Amino acid sequence: MDYKKLREELSHKERTIDDLISYIGTRTNNSVPNYSLLLGAGASFSSGIRTGGNLVDVWRQEIYKKLSGKSDYDVKVAKEFLITNHSNWYSLSNEYSSLFEYKFDLPNQRRRFVEQEVDNKLPSIGYSYLVSLTKNRYFDTVYTTNFDDLLSEAFYQFSQTRPIVCAHDSSLNSISISSSRPKIIKLHGDYLFDDIKSTLRETESLESNTKEKLIEFSKEYGLIVIGYSGNDRSIMDVISHLLKTEEYLKNGIYWCIREDDHINPELTKLL
Known part of the structure; x- marks a missing residue:
């Protein structure tokens, strides 16, 4: 489905960028975010990495x-x-x-x-802004399907803050939702390791700790999705599950879509 048709079908659910800025900025406690971020390949496109x-x-x-x-x-x-x-x-x-x-x-x-x-690619200005937003506690948890290290590299380039990077399922056990340190959770692994999740079988489901941590964090945070088309079941199945009860994603889920995007059927169904 194309963007225009989706807008016609779901016009009552469409929100503007200004709306989203308002939701992110309106916090009862200025040190506690309302949302986590989920970044897909589109977030790295301006850094020269193909989607x-x-x-x-x-x-x-x-x-x-x-x-x-x-x-x-x-x-x-x-x-x-x-x-x-x-x-x-x-x-x-x-x-x-x-x-x-x-x-x-x-x-x-x-x-x-x-x-x-991903070799020799540098973080775009968008990653610099994201680091600044994290520094000011608008976000502290970023999930990413990307194999690159652009976000963690941006922290090293643009701040003194050192994030916790979880590229393996086992590394998620020690991550606490109450920690104020920025957390980067790589849902599909890291390019430095052979066990990156890219095949049909590998993207059928998330590993247990990753899935449980995504569910746990969703009890407190809403979710904003950027640059991710929703093409693999591993993540979409979990999000669909979370949306079936009001216990999760209490601050909502907002999916950022560009005008030239093709919207796959699973994402259309979820929205």
């Missing part, structure tokens, strides 16, 4: 031409070809993971590719 959508476009064309033997390319035709002839591995609902796994067989190959993608 999942960018990579899908490249991979789909390359793989389609290889498998079909044709030199011309049309997106719709390519998708139909892959669905019809390669449904044993191709997933239209999660193209990124299925194409990534087809193109790179092994975890260390996928890690090396990601490492090449």
Whole structure:
């Protein structure tokens, strides 16, 4: 679904940027945030890192031409070809993971590719602002699906604060919701390790500690989502679960969408 159609269907739920600023800034206790952040690949695009959508476009064309033997390319035709002839591995609902796994067989190959993608990239001005917002206690917890280190690098460049970075499920046990130190929770791992979660099987569900911590924090905080398309079930299933009861996300969930975004069916359903 495109942005215009989504706006027509959900106009009663649409909020402006000014609304969101007001919600973030209105706090009963100025040292306690009302929201956590969830950042996707779109947050790193201005730092020169290609988004999942960018990579899908490249991979789909390359793989389609290889498998079909044709030199011309049309997106719709390519998708139909892959669905019809390669449904044993191709997933239209999660193209990124299925194409990534087809193109790179092994975890260390996928890690090396990601490492090449993020190498020598610097945090954009947006990350500098985020560090400032964190310093002023508007946020203290950031979840990210990204493999890069741009956010933690921004803390080192633009502040004296050193965040807690959790890139492994086991490292989340010691994280306390009451800690005022900024927390960066990498939902899909870190590019320095082979166990990054990128394939269809790996993104089916979050690991236990990660899932439990996301649920625990959602009892106190609302959630603001930026640059994330909602293409993997691991996160979407947890968010859908949280929205079924008023015990969680009491301050709401706000999903930032750009006018040129394509909204996948799962996200449309959730909204």
